[in-house]
Amino acid sequence: MLKRVAYYPGCSCEGMAIEYDQSVRALCYVLGIELVGIPDWNCCGSTPSHSYDPLLGAALAGRNLAIARSQGLDVVMTPCPSCLKALKTANQVFRERPSEFLDVLGMPFSGDVRAISVLQLLYEEIGPNLIQKAVKFPFKNKKIVPYYGCLLTRPPAFAQFDDPENPVSMDRLIEAAGAAVPDFPHKTECCGAALGITQRDVVMRLTGRILDMARAVGADALAVACPLCQQNLDLRQDQVNRALKENFNLPVLYITQIIGCALGIDRKTLGIEKLAVKTDALFQSA
Amino acid sequence: MQRPHVLQIQKTCDQEFIKRVERESGQQVSKCYQCGNCGASCGYTFDFDFPVNQIMRLVQLGQKETVLGSRSIWLCANCQACTTRCPCNIEVARVMEALRIMSVAEGVVSKKNILLFYDEFLELVRRYGRVFETGLVARYNIKALKPFTDADLGPQVLMKGKLALKPHKIKGLKAIEEIFKRFESHRGK
Ligand code: SF4
Ligand code: SF4
Numbered sequence: 001m002l003k004r005v006a007y008y009p010g011c012s013c014e015g016m017a018i019e020y021d022q023s024v025r026a027l028c029y030v031l032g033i034e035l036v037g038i039p040d041w042n043c044c045g046s047t048p049s050h051s052y053d054p055l056l057g058a059a060l061a062g063r064n065l066a067i068a069r070s071q072g073l074d075v076v077m078t079p080c081p082s083c084l085k086a087l088k089t090a091n092q093v094f095r096e097r098p099s100e101f102l103d104v105l106g107m108p109f110s111g112d113v114r115a116i117s118v119l120q121l122l123y124e125e126i127g128p129n130l131i132q133k134a135v136k137f138p139f140k141n142k143k144i145v146p147y148y149g150c151l152l153t154r155p156p157a158f159a160q161f162d163d164p165e166n167p168v169s170m171d172r173l174i175e176a177a178g179a180a181v182p183d184f185p186h187k188t189e190c191c192g193a194a195l196g197i198t199q200r201d202v203v204m205r206l207t208g209r210i211l212d213m214a215r216a217v218g219a220d221a222l223a224v225a226c227p228l229c230q231q232n233l234d235l236r237q238d239q240v241n242r243a244l245k246e247n248f249n250l251p252v253l254y255i256t257q258i259i260g261c262a263l264g265i266d267r268k269t270l271g272i273e274k275l276a277v278k279t280d281a282l283f284q285s286a
Numbered sequence: 287m288q289r290p291h292v293l294q295i296q297k298t299c300d301q302e303f304i305k306r307v308e309r310e311s312g313q314q315v316s317k318c319y320q321c322g323n324c325g326a327s328c329g330y331t332f333d334f335d336f337p338v339n340q341i342m343r344l345v346q347l348g349q350k351e352t353v354l355g356s357r358s359i360w361l362c363a364n365c366q367a368c369t370t371r372c373p374c375n376i377e378v379a380r381v382m383e384a385l386r387i388m389s390v391a392e393g394v395v396s397k398k399n400i401l402l403f404y405d406e407f408l409e410l411v412r413r414y415g416r417v418f419e420t421g422l423v424a425r426y427n428i429k430a431l432k433p434f435t436d437a438d439l440g441p442q443v444l445m446k447g448k449l450a451l452k453p454h455k456i457k458g459l460k461a462i463e464e465i466f467k468r469f470e471s472h473r474g475k
Contacts, residue, residue, distance in 0.1 A: 011417040014454065040457045042415040047364065048404035050383055056469045060411065063461065096312075104468045106461070115396050150365035155377065164370045190329040190365040197423060198400045199361065201331075206329050239438070276445045 002125045006068035006076040010083035010227075011043050016235070017080075017227035019271025023256035024079050026116050026269045029128055030260075031134075038076070044086035047194045058093035061086040061105040065113040066105070077258070079118040081151040081226045082194075087115035088158065094203035104266050113156075117152060118256060119225045120161050123169040129175040136264040138178020142282060143260065144171035145184040145219040147210060149191060149229040164188070170255055174223055177262035180219040186210045191232045204243040207232045211240060211248045221251040221282050223258050230254060235276045252280040288443035299348035305344050317374045318342045324368035324378045334358035338368050338378060345381065356387040360397035362386070402429055412466050415456030 004040035028035050041064050049057030065087060068076050078084050083108060094111045117123075122131070136266050148167050152166055156164040168187065171181045180253045191210055192203030211233065224230045234252035241248055253275065260270045261283075288324065308315055318339070325337035344353045353359070359382055368378035395401045406425045410416045410417045456462070 010328050012419070014416070015419045018296035040415075042456055042462055043411045043457065045411065046407070046417075049388055050364065051404050053387060053400060053469075053473060054383075055472065056466075059469065060462070062464065063458075100472065104472055106464055106468060150363070150367070154366035154368040155379075181394055187365075190363055190367065192292045193359070193363040193365065195363060195400070198397075198403045200328065202361065205332075261456060 002033065002075060002121065002237055004034040004036060004073070005121070006038050006071065006073040007039060008038055008044075008064055008076050008078040008083060008087065008115075010078055010080040011046075012101070012227040013079060014250060016231055019274040020079050020227055020230070020254045020256065020274075021253055022269065022271040023260050023265075026265050027122075027213075027256045027260045029106075029262055030265060031131075033121070033126075035077070036071065036073060038064050038071070041067065044083045046082045046086060049086075054089060054093055055097070055100055055104050057086055058090045058101055059106075062090035062094065062101070062105045062109055065090055065115070066107050066109050068132050069110055069113050070108075074113050076113055076115045077118055077121050078115065079227070079254075081117060082150060082228065084115055084117050085151050085158075088240065089113070092158075094241070101252040103269070117161070117225065119152060119169055119173075122173060122255070122259065123162075127272065128172040131173065131259060131263075134263045135176065135178055137262055139258070139262060139282070140177045140178060140285060142220045143182050143218050144174045144177075144179040144223050144253075144256075145176055145182055145214050146187060146223045147214075147219060147229060148182070148187050148192075149220065149224070149226045150188065150193065152225060153188065163169055170197045170223055170225065173259060177258050178219055179220075179258075182219060184217055184219075186213045191229050193228055193232075200239070201243070202238050203236065207236060208240045208244045208246065208248075211237065211246075211250055219250060221253055221258075223255045223281070225255050237277055249277060251275060251282055253279065295347050295349070298351065300350045301348055303350040303353075304307055304345060304348050305434050306388070306452050307381065310388070311377070311381045313378075315342060315345045315376070315381060317376055318372075319374065320348065321373060323371045325369045325374060327367040328362075329367070330358075330361050330363065333361055338362070338382065341385070342376075342378065342381065345385075351394075353385060354394050355396050357396050357415055358382075359385045359389060360395065360400050378398065384438060410453070413459075414453040415459055415462050416454050418453045 009021050045057035045060035153159045153162045153164045153167045162169045192206040256268045322339050325339035331337045362382045
């Protein structure tokens with residue numbers, strides 16, 4: 001089992017997704033995984049760098065991998081799927097176009113630092129069984145649906161994690177936390193991603209569809225593992241309600257918050273109060 | 287009567303364009319047999335001017351102007367559903383990405399607001415090394431002349447201490463600037 005990983009929070013974990021960062025840190029602490037900061041890390045370039053030759057994003061992301069390597073670490077964990085994609089793309093571009101990549105990056109790069117998501121760490125390195133044994137406050141009689149979004153499992157050859165069409169890693173972790181997991185057909189439907197600001201109508205429609213399905217299967221809450229998905233589903237839920245004349249009232253928690261609560265970490269430490277849609281009903285025993 | 291989407295295929299087929307898309311995406315576009323899986327999987331088809339499978343067909347036919355000027359390539363969220371489901375193992379999302387990059391290089395971007403947002407994002411990375419959402423939304427809103435985008439979200443995220451009002455400058459800004467500079471000179475070559 002991995003005991004020590006480099007930690008790349010990504011920019012959203014310093015702002016809108018600060019509760020994701022808080023809950024990742026608290027949970028890893030309790031589970032005995034040491035998160036080593038990447039000194040002076042920089043933005044990975046995310047989606048915007050993809051309007052230009054991938055070399056730019058690859059070099060921006062690559063700097064972080066190179067720093068992690070210089071600290072003697074060979075695994076970088078990040079909570080954000082977009083950052084994960086950027087970090088992995090850096091390794092890919094290094095393999096495909098090594099000399100151009102090194103020219104732009106301008107520092108030593110070995111290409112052997114593996115990037116994984118926090119979900120991957122929880123599922124593959126710790127595992128639902130261990131988590132289940134550590135649970136003190138199971139979510140009894142609650143239904144939580146897992147929403148994976150686009151990038152964590154796709155495309156399969158690149159993600160090398162779980163199943164691209166019907167992923168189950170979060171399902172198993174939610175079950176370990178004591179909640180029921182209804183079948184959820186929209187596990188990997190796109191929520192609108194980074195188009196929230198530029199094309200809000202598109203996001204309203206796509207996010208609305210996901211919330212509608214969650215409500216239809218009787219969910220008390222959704223579990224997510226992506227800052228963008230979380231923002232679209234939670235923070236924008238009011239906008240969706242206005243745009244689609246709906247009355248969704250579904251809490252959207254990070255998977256790390258759900259497991260953290262079940263393990264008995266206090267809600268303030270996990271940043272539960274920072275979520276937009278109120279979670280009170282989820283914590284009342286039925 | 288105006289028929290915007292009638293294509294004069296023989297007249298406008300650009301062989302060079304087909305080769306360039308295949309080279310820059312690393313994908314063999316000619317393998318596409320129009321099964322439609324990608325278009326059916328794409329959550330954005332309702333808002334595209336051409337569903338992604340039609341984009342693939344248009345590339346095969348060398349319809350450079352139509353493809354590079356389409357809304358579709360900019361509304362694509364890079365969600366990878368198409369790539370995952372293509373029976374010919376074409377990385378369709380990589381084709382879409384290559385087309386976006388080409389449309390910037392050729393100056394024919396259809397959804398200028400999306401490119402503007404991305405450029406503002408990169409400008410913040412260049413200046414500070416990291417992105418802070420307040421600055422990003424503010425800059426975009428001013429330049430896109432949409433001062434109130436997401437203003438309704440402001441009060442609650444502020445109250446919850448989620449918005450940094452000041453950017454965090456990293457120490458290695460020089461290294462970042464050099465990456466941008468080397469990238470620009472590489473691109474100029
Ligand atoms: S990657 Fe783009 S074209 Fe492909 S399914 Fe997703 S949004 Fe549609
Ligand atoms: S899924 Fe593949 S083969 Fe089918 S239409 Fe799309 S690109 Fe062509």
